[in-house]
Amino acid sequence: MTWKETFTSSIGKKLVMSFTGIFLILFLIVHAGLNACIWANDGGEMFNKGAHFMGANVVPRILEIGLFAGLLLHIIQGLMLELSNRKKRSIGYAVSYGNRGSKWYSRSMGLLGTIILIFLIIHLSDFWFPNRANQGFLLGKEINLYDKMKEEFSETWVVIVYVLGCISLGYHLAHGFQSAFRTIGVHNKRYNIMLTSLGYGFSIIITLAFIMMPLSFFFHWLN
Secondary structure, three states, X not given: OOHHHHHHOHHHHHHHHHXXXXXXXXXXXXXXXXXXXXXXXXOOHHXXXXXXXXXXXXXXXXXXXXXXXXXXXXXXXXXXXXXXXXXXXXXXXXXXXXXHOOOHXXXXXXXXXXHHHHHXXXXXXXXXXXXHHHHHHOOOOOOOHHHHHHHHOOOHHHHXXXXXXXXXXXXXXXXHHHHHHHHOOOOOHHHXXXXXXXXXXXXXXXXXXXXXXXXXXXOOOOO
16 A cells, blocks of 8 residues: 555545544543642642643643544544545434444544544644643643632533533544554454454543543532
């Protein structure tokens, strides 16, 4: 397979989606681990130390570039696959099998991905951009992200948006986790049940972990 085919052929697009998806799954684990520091309930000291480490050291910043590149590739290839699938389904099926053929969220990856993209833009504008702007232009005076979260998650509409975004992410992962590993060849009778269970378990745990963050601030479960 040539480099051009990697980004233009159907198989190539799926492989790119799979590898970038696995990379983003690893990022979610790190992100959830950092967010879990808020439950130390120490006024944000542990969380802010972790956030400072991720923003002030060379290796995490280099990985951050790779993260954005992977995310951009994942979005572009996902949109291209969705458009290609819609073109193939333009005539439609004579009989709709609904969930008997596939789960609704596996048929709605484009919609879920779009909701997640909107949520991601809001999330970056709330936290990442203000913090990086301060680090870059105000001589390293990074913001207190813990206090920023307390401020943002005191608003009902913000909490609702984040909860809906996290639920969309959960459904996206419920299909995407299994699909990513199956595309790269982890697919046989011995591993199918384990992979399916692992995918559902991961999507539920990650979703609940991220949902609990805004709820914990909104309901004042934290200092």
